[in-house]
Amino acid sequence: MLKNRNKIKVLFVCMGNICRSPTAHGVFESMVNNEHLSDQIEIESAGTHAYHVGEQADKRAQETALQHEVDLSYIRARKVKTSDFEYYDYILAMDSDNYAMLEQDCPSEYLDKVMLFLKFAPAHPLDEVPDPYYGGIKGFANVFEMVDMASKGLLEDIKAHHLA
Structure with a gap:
């Protein structure tokens, strides 16, 4: 399905697009840049709600990411658009609530693109990335670890199925 396309397009989705996505x-x-695959994989994030449109990622998310040499300062929150369902190849929800919202808004022909992100971390005991917004910095560290694990699995999946 995707092998004839120029780039594989990935959209990460949480509620407000300031913490998890x-x-x-x-x-x-x-990871994509480190593997020199940025010309083959396009990445974006969005939220199911418009609470923080135009804002940077939460400072705690940025601080946690910087501890691992990942810069989030250039990312600005946006809301999922109807056109995203056609455009993106992977639409990855952080939790079941956001998955349900995406599923409700998604045209039926694109439903196979919508999935829970932690599907790509089968060894992880949880199915969902918890929202760290109302917690402390430890929650952001936990989210980073989960996201890192799932990102590795996602990259392996894309390489195996679309870049081979």
Whole structure:
């Protein structure tokens, strides 16, 4: 399905696009850049709600990412658009609530693109990336670790199925 396309397009989605999805965006982009695949993989993030449109990632998410040499400062929050369902090849929800919202808004012909991000971290005991917004810095560190694990699995999946 995707082998004839120029780039594989990945969209990470959480509620407000200031904690989990920009972290995933930054971590995955860093991995893609390190493997010199940025000309083959396009990465973006968005939220199911428009609470923070135009804002940078949460300072705690940025601080946690910087501890791992991942810069999130260039990412700005945006809301998922209807056109995203056609445009992106992978639409990765951080949790089941956001998955349900995406599924509700997604045209039926694109539903196979929408999935939970932690599907790509089968060894992880959880299915969802928890929202760290109302917690402390430890929650952001936990999210970073989960996102890092799932990003590695996602990159391996893309390489195996689309870049071979």
